[in-house]
Amino acid sequence: MSFDELDRRSFLKLTGSGLVLVTSGSGFALAQEEDLRRAARQHVAEETGADPTALDIRNEGMATWSTLGERYYDAKVYDTDEGSLHGVLLDATTRVVDRKEVDRRESEAYERAYGKLTPKLAETVENASPDEELEVVVWLESIDHDAANEAVGLPDRTHAAEVKEELSAEYHERLDRLTRGFARAVEDLTDVTVTTTSKGAPVVEARATPVGIEGLEARAEVDRIDELVTEGHTPLDETTWTHRTFGERDSTYHAAGYPVGHAEFAHPKSDAALNFAGKRWDKDAGGHATVTAEATASNDYSLPGTAYDADVYSADRIIRSFDDRMDWFDSNGVCAVNFSVGIGERDRVMNSWDFRYGQRVYHDFTSVCVAAGNYGSYDNYYVGSPSLGFNQFSVGSIRDQNNGYWFDDEIAGYSCYKNPHSRHADPSYDDFPHDKPEISTCGSGCNTPSSDGSPSGTSMAAPGLTGLITLLCKFSDDFGTVDFSYYPELAKPVAMVSARNDTASWDKEGAGSISAKHARQVVQNGWFDSLYYDSSNSEETVDLYAESGENVRVALMWFSDVTDADFSDNKDAQSDLDMDLSVDDPDGNYVTGSWSYDRGFEYLDFDASTTGTHTVEVNKFRWDASDSYRWMGVAWHRQ
Template sequence: MSAQTGIEGSFDLQTYRAEALEHVSAREGIPIGELTIINEAFATFPLTGRTLWGAKMLDEKSSAVYGVYLDEQGRVVEIDAAKEAEAAEKSKRYGKLDPELAERVSTMRSDEKVVVWIWLTEPSMDRSRFQGNLSEEQHQELLSLQRAAYAAHEAPVIDFLKTQDSTVVYASQYAPVVFAEVSRETIQDLSKRSDVVSLDITRSYEPALSSAAPTVKANVVWGRGKTGTGIKVAIVEAPLGSGSRIEFSNPYLPDGSSYRPDLPVSSHATAVAGIVASSHSTYKGISYGVPALLSANAETGNDTDIVAAMEWAITQGAKVLSCSYEKYTSGVIEDLAQYHDHVVWSNHLTVVVAAGNPPIEGAEAGVVLSPGLAYNVITVGAFDDMDSSAWPGDVMWAGSLEQSGYIDPISQHDDREKPEVVAVGTRITSTTDMSPWIGSVPSGTSFAVPAVSGEAALLMHRQSQLTSWPEAVKAAIMAGAVHNIEGASRLSDRDGAGGIDCSIADDTIANNRWWANTVTYGDFPKTYVLSGIPAGKKVRVVAAWDSHPPDLHPPYGTINDPLQSDFDLLIYDPNGEQVEVSSSYDNNYEIGQFTAEMSGNYQARVVKYRFEGASERLALAYSISDP
């Protein structure tokens, strides 16, 4: 669900559409009759107070997509100029400081200190040989390269902080970030350094509060011999009360190790672990064959401790990071969300996070919580299966005071859609932290996240190449999420692409209905053959790529982490007739769905609307299911 309101009234849309078509026709030399507007949106710039109307147009003959923006007076303008003006205004108001930190600094005493994120420039390192399918040895080599590069790059800032009587709380091993407790004067000095890009205040997070496996069809995949064998899953937890550690004494859980074995156990962490890996004969975890679990138990809910716990799990070889914690940030991506994006983009790992459990009433009612706002993660909402594996009657989860988050992140054109998928989040039986070791657990998106994390492990067991292609994991899971809980079947506000179906996603991978490649500007349009589609079947196609968080800190104005590429998805039937278009502005995925009217080979074509980086990691997956 988007939050854009009231803008349309100040624009004569019929006139704007006609002007846009005429302009693109003249600019590109294409007859107006061959151009079709496939999407339109308003781009907002809150600091400069500007609003632009934009349209995407498809050239029916070439399949190229063109765009244009008009301002409030109906004049054609360049959006890059508006972005630069917004960035300049942000710099003028706040410098390198996040607005919240700038406000805090303005009231700090000279002897007062605060813990901050210090984002640095991205160090130079040769990642070219780590872009494809990585063996475990190659992945460990990548991690070693990153640890050395970031340590060397962070050293001058750490040395400077020591001279300022500042305390270094944590230096990231896998991102250009240092956490430090600093004074007002040190913040001002840091902002003058050329190797410091942005500074922000740290925040605190809290957990996002019969068997769900048959509902999501995990048992079907088990019957095919896939249970998650060989895949390490990390349960990343903030404390609930005093503890955040998995109780590995539970006889239904596999062996595991903990980041902080000295900290108390947690019923929340233990229940989440069971949804992934319980071996109980009745209440099995989604991927009960995983060899071990990693309890990435943060000491506190502060983002410094969460980052440290995640990096321990990365070093231990986790391929899936299951993250069940939340923080309200008014729909704006903050530093921890960008850090999660960095893990996916830089380390090629699958990260699954909660949409959060915002209140039903109040200022933050229904808002997707952070880090669920991040681009590259799989954000998961929760639905209620009424304790039955049959799908009819399932509804989105809502408690007496909380609900599954669904109101979307703030974005330039206000058309991002979160969550990506939903899973069962209530009426669940899982492992507990004391005898008899199995029992009912609370409700919330916390308990939907591990179902999707387990599904990711099943897919990686099916195809080991997916351990280094989180983009393909996301595409396959979204393509397989055909259980429509509410709204439009393809994509809707509250359930995203829908409820997960592990068996459909497994079909996608098992039948080679997926691709993953590193692509460059000259690779487009990129065509994929969807082979052997039977008439009458529902086909869903998902393309997914990444934001590049290392490349731009901080982002334009208050719009976070802008994507370097905008791809659109076109689908054609065996006769070359177009059957589906997906052309959002601000998502890093596109999703198309249709019912095949004829049997044969269809084509999915990914076209570039915008491509500003050197390369992209692009994945596409499609599913075939009953309507």
């Protein structure tokens, strides 16, 4: 039995509690969890001279390098006297393991096994006939983000929306030169035809035979080659909806004049209850596209969208024309883009679409909301692509009981919630820490002006969040704050801290179900801060005032760049940064923290025991990025 076939329940049956399977030499051995924890603290004490009694393990997990088939105990050890965080990697004998050396061996093993191909593509190529053309996505070594930042005057300029608009244009120009230049460079390559270049990610799409793929692999600027997945589906079931965000029917929640993007395989019907501001339509109208767009922006007063009467920019063909559609949304300055779609099989492994969607958020500075997916007997509640990326939202579905209460709402029975594979598993081995979905909205029984019956599904949930982010843009104008259409790294934490857990289950619904009323409070009171984090700093701080007895929620998001992330196999995916979040009270005492692995955000909540200014600390634990600065956002809500 291999290491990935044994979960904790199997261990309990075989060995009793407190044992984990860890690499030891060329094989595996069972180790006591407490022995590993004790050894981690002891190692930090010996390395730093710290008092062992002052050392606290803030997080732990089993870190996996899939190609090598090795798994080690990984711990974040916090020195409470010095306020410093230390990472320790141990094998089954409690010997300290050199992480960089394991990374090097993993990279070499992956190259020997697959070259620059993903495992799936390598298998496809092996079984393909010599003249068979395969559709592939070619990832290139990315642009120099530091140079792009300097070109627009960062870090010295004020971090305003116009600066981010200039920076996005600079990113696009450099990516366009990169991908078009590559397309020209391979024009004479045997059996390769480039079909699409991108301004939003360092990728090109191509058709190539096995010989052509071999030629692409040989080029130094090529980083990875993956299959181009073109099979899509719409996560919509027929399974009831109240519109929590539109509880007060006045102009507070009207979004007329604010642009929102809606992307689908087909397009909404022309007579839908929508204010169409722009169309990119090549295919036939679809019922699914119609009801999901209306869930975002219906201008029917009796059945309103979350962003009532927003200006809808609607596009279809979002697989075959993905980059063209995203360029169009970007040129129209949409506040957010809704994708009530799934692409590819749900095998719990991130694919190129997850990464491409995330790169568009990073380079366009546009929020992207994607349906988490609906349960099917074949997928075991695995959250689906393309919602698995680090920068985009994955949105789950809540079943509202259609009354004025929140306590009796529940997660919809079809809403997928099992996280994708990533480098770390917690010691229970039951899940992975790259939490998806991050948030939920009501997606059951969603009557819209054009619906026939009560369509339900995460397809109907995602538009609720898309509409909320559009409202954030309105709120920012109402109160003279930042333009949220350029701050997805703020939109995500604002949405998360203003949400409420209806089912008290983070594992299934994320931060909870959206509340436009609470989100408006966050914007009105300025309970957020944008950071342009300098990698030379170990931490940055934000002041947060709270009164004794208040419940406070705090969230942090940073942009992740997968082209810098340190993993070979997508099963080991992790952000290129590992940031941590903690709060000290007005007297400098530690209150609580969030110290996760792999994902692109942190989230915590606490009940304030002291009135006054608390200190939110954003700590750098790992920085694999090639760039020196990264945009981040912190938000909080008090009640």
